[in-house]
Amino acid sequence: MKGEDNYKKGLWTKEEDRILLDYIQVHGRGRWNHISKITGLKRCGKSCRLRWMNYLSPSVKHGEFTEQEEDLIIRLHNLLGNRWSLIAGRVPGRTDNQVKNHWNSHLCKRLGIKKENGKTAVTSLKPHSTNVDNTPKRQALVDSISKPFHDYNMDVGEVTRRQCPLSGAQVSEEQPAEVGWHCVDSFWASTAEHLRECTPTSMEFLEGYYSPGDAFWQGL
DNA sequence: AACGTGTTCAACCGCTTTACG
DNA sequence: CCGTAAAGCGGTTGAACACGT
The missing domain is CATH 1.10.10.60 (Homeodomain-like)
Known part of the structure; x- marks a missing residue:
């Protein structure tokens, strides 16, 4: 007989929300599996975490997407x-x-x-270079590009321009590389109006910038 | 009013990754 | 290292609601 069999499923009630909020106010977030033991809330830790992350957290914005x-x-x-x-x-x-x-x-x-x-289907990501049609390599490139985005204090319309480390270089606010600026500009700087004009993605930019035989692709 | 169908989104599931003893 | 627990992730489900007939 497993304990989790007793856990409730389905939509959360206001009372359950209140119990979870009270717990987090006192103990902070984390140790989600302890919540049911401490509060008597009949929800598994996973469910509590999800409820907090997706709904109750004050950082979560509700309402229509702009x-x-x-x-x-x-x-x-x-x-x-x-x-x-x-x-x-x-x-x-x-x-x-x-x-x-x-x-x-x-x-x-x-x-x-x-x-x-x-x-x-993500049609725009279909490669048109023979050197990048390999999925792991392509994924590695996407990873290498996407990772530094965590470092951007980006807001639409107010883009913080920083280097996009295309060739594995360290992100540096002091000395942004030309190629990095170009990439960031082509991807971020356009507005909603420009979207309809098919601004190239960073990936398309790279595939256009580096020739199929370029050493850039070998390192991936 | 009653029913069927479509849409939305909160929540769950199963799996992977990360942290820690 | 290794095993375990916790956290995180993306895909999927299903209840609630909207809308048309």
Whole structure:
């Protein structure tokens, strides 16, 4: 007989929310599995964590997505694919779940993107260079590009221009590399209006910038 | 009013990754 | 290292609601 069999599932009630909020106010977040033992709340740790992260946390923004947020999500999805956590990390106040739901229920439809085998097709990421059609290499590149985005204090319309370390160089505010600036500009600097003009993604920029035989691709 | 269908989104599931003793 | 627990992630489900007939 497992303890978790006693855990409740389904929508949270206001009373359950209150218990969870009270717990976090006193003990802080974390140690989610202890909540049921301490408070008597009949929810597993995983459920408590999710409820806090996706709804109760004061950092979570509720309500309609703005045009700017949607623009940003479309751009990031174009670059990163279904990496919702990474995308949400660039959309202030929005959770990965919110972004994912909004993409699947609104943006996907609006952009006319169909799903293939239950997964969203990301046509813009299809490589056109023979040197980058290998999935692991391509993924590594996407990773190398996306990682430094955590370092940006980015807000739509107020882009903090910093180096995008295209060739593995350290991010440096003092000495941004030319190629890095170019990449950041082409990806970030345009507005919602420019989106409709098919501004190239960072990936497309790279594939255009480096020739198929360039040593840049070898290191990936 | 009653029913069927479509849509939305909160929550769950299963898996992977990370942290820690 | 190794094993375990906790945290994190993306895909999926299903309840609640909206809307059309």
